[in-house]
Amino acid sequence: MAAVPWVEKYRPRKLSEIVNQDKALEQVRAWIEAWLHGNPPKKKALILAGPPGTGKTTTVYALANEYGFEVIELNASDERTYEKIERYVQAAYTMDILGKRRKLIFLDEADNIESSGAREIAKLIDKARNPIIMSANHYWEVPREIRNKAQIVEYKRLTQRDIIKALVRILKREGVEVPKEILYEIAKRANGDLRAAINDLQTVVTGGVEDAVEVLAYRDTEKSVFQALAQLFATDNARRAKLAVLGVDMMPNELLQWIDENVPYVYYKPEDIARAYEAISRADIYLGRAQMTGNYGLWKYATDMMTAGVAVAGVKKKGFVKIYPPKTIKLLTESKEERSLRDSVIKKIMSEMHMAKLEAIETLRYLRVIFENNPDLAAHFVVFLDLSEKEVEFIAGDKEKAIKIWAKSMNIEKKLKREGELEARAREAQAKVEEVEEELEEGEIGEKETTGVEEAEEEAEELTEEELEEAEREVEPIKKSEKDKSKKGKQATLFEFLGKK
Numbered sequence: 001m002a003a004v005p006w007v008e009k010y011r012p013r014k015l016s017e018i019v020n021q022d023k024a025l026e027q028v029r030a031w032i033e034a035w036l037h038g039n040p041p042k043k044k045a046l047i048l049a050g051p052p053g054t055g056k057t058t059t060v061y062a063l064a065n066e067y068g069f070e071v072i073e074l075n076a077s078d079e080r081t082y083e084k085i086e087r088y089v090q091a092a093y094t095m096d097i098l099g100k101r102r103k104l105i106f107l108d109e110a111d112n113i114e115s116s117g118a119r120e121i122a123k124l125i126d127k128a129r130n131p132i133i134m135s136a137n138h139y140w141e142v143p144r145e146i147r148n149k150a151q152i153v154e155y156k157r158l159t160q161r162d163i164i165k166a167l168v169r170i171l172k173r174e175g176v177e178v179p180k181e182i183l184y185e186i187a188k189r190a191n192g193d194l195r196a197a198i199n200d201l202q203t204v205v206t207g208g209v210e211d212a213v214e215v216l217a218y219r220d221t222e223k224s225v226f227q228a229l230a231q232l233f234a235t236d237n238a239r240r241a242k243l244a245v246l247g248v249d250m251m252p253n254e255l256l257q258w259i260d261e262n263v264p265y266v267y268y269k270p271e272d273i274a275r276a277y278e279a280i281s282r283a284d285i286y287l288g289r290a291q292m293t294g295n296y297g298l299w300k301y302a303t304d305m306m307t308a309g310v311a312v313a314g315v316k317k318k319g320f321v322k323i324y325p326p327k328t329i330k331l332l333t334e335s336k337e338e339r340s341l342r343d344s345v346i347k348k349i350m351s352e353m354h355m356a357k358l359e360a361i362e363t364l365r366y367l368r369v370i371f372e373n374n375p376d377l378a379a380h381f382v383v384f385l386d387l388s389e390k391e392v393e394f395i396a397g398d399k400e401k402a403i404k405i406w407a408k409s410m411n412i413e414k415k416l417k418r419e420g421e422l423e424a425r426a427r428e429a430q431a432k433v434e435e436v437e438e439e440l441e442e443g444e445i446g447e448k449e450t451t452g453v454e455e456a457e458e459e460a461e462e463l464t465e466e467e468l469e470e471a472e473r474e475v476e477p478i479k480k481s482e483k484d485k486s487k488k489g490k491q492a493t494l495f496e497f498l499g500k501k
């Protein structure tokens with residue numbers, strides 16, 4: 001049988017053991033003691049609100065352990081209908097046979113309760129004879145009908161220092177050591193989620209530091225999937241296996257990839273692996289049918305097969321099971337920068353050449369050919385599309401070619417800048433001529449000042465004939481493309497651009 005996950009092994013049994021939530025716990029104690037003293041609080045429900053891994057669920061079970069309550073737990077994202085929730089709540093109204101233990105109703109993920117059942121649940125809160133505690137990541141997403149009848153207790157996000165202290169205590173009890181830099185990395189990537197940090201710590205201790213570094217790299221991809229799969233593969237109970245993946249922020253088809261990747265690491269007998277993959281294949285069929293027909297009620301059957309079906313497939317390996325990310329996600333992570341550059345280039349093509357996305361993607365293919373075989377023409381595209389060095393290297397597919405193209409584009413930029421300066425000087429001189437002519441017509445200047453007109457005319461002629469003529473020839477393609485671009489709604493195709501070169 002798989003080893004007990006550390007999140008369960010070291011879950012606090014007393015409220016005083018919960019990490020750095022003193023203010024919240026004071027409110028919880030006061031609220032529950034009002035129930036125990038026969039004077040139920042005005043608001044009979046409590047909402048524990050805060051980020052994942054801050055101790056909300058732990059508080060409920062530590063509270064029950066300390067004060068002698070029996071917890072009746074249901075998950076709002078699973079038991080969504082009023083009838084199911086009412087059945088649980090009605091059961092909580094009665095004392096057990098001996099009358100020694102009171103019931104505490106715990107509704108997890110209250111921010112996922114559907115609005116259709118919210119009013120009925122609010123009625124159940126009104127007539128409750130036992131305390132009701134709910135948890136939510138975002139209290140403002142709990143339906144208003146429920147929120148108005150509940151006292152809200154906010155749990156703060158844990159700091160890296162809080163998490164490191166908790167991890168060090170666990171290491172001492174286990175009698176093992178982990179390098180400080182790894183502890184800091186775990187605390188940093190956990191983003192305030194102590195539960196996730198403890199799971200990562202167990203991975204480090206069991207699988208080794210080198211493997212842990214790879215696993216930690218995926219903390220940004222998904223914060224709870226490692227914990228969910230660890231619980232899934234640690235049980236032989238179908239119901240617990242289904243509950244393990246509740247709350248995972250992941251579409252069923254993505255979760256299927258994670259489970260599929262890890263089956264060979266969990267089972268060692270070929271026949272057990274075959275049974276697990278048979279369950280996965282059936283889940284895949286349900287997901288495909290849901291996609292084709294739009295009947296997303298089939299997701300439930302797919303989830304049952306990929307969780308319960310896999311969990312009961314056979315005998316699992318003993319000891320802690322290390323969870324591996326799917327290879328497809330690893331490939332996507334490694335290609336993130338490349339995909340970002342691709343999207344950036346496509347947006348520039350769409351903007352500058354007035355193209356739809358599909359046309360821009362097709363144009364990018366032609367640009368790759370140009371950048372590989374014609375550096376001079378490629379340099380003009382660099383200027384026209386205002387590409388960055390990284391984008392040039394992405395299109396060229398070769399660093400040396402990219403450097404050559406970039407250098408040529410810089411020369412074009414310099415020429416355009418110089419030509420722009422010459423044109424500006426010519427315009428200034430022409431403006432001066434026109435200004436003097438206007439003054440002459442009005443009779444406001446004398447004979448001496450007319451020499452300024454002649455000088456200005458000579459300067460304008462000199463610039464136009466000797467410098468501007470050559471500059472205009474070189475800048476003509478750019479001018480034309482700019483003229484086309486200025487026409488609103490005008491699409492400049494790649495072939496039109498090439499025709500102007």
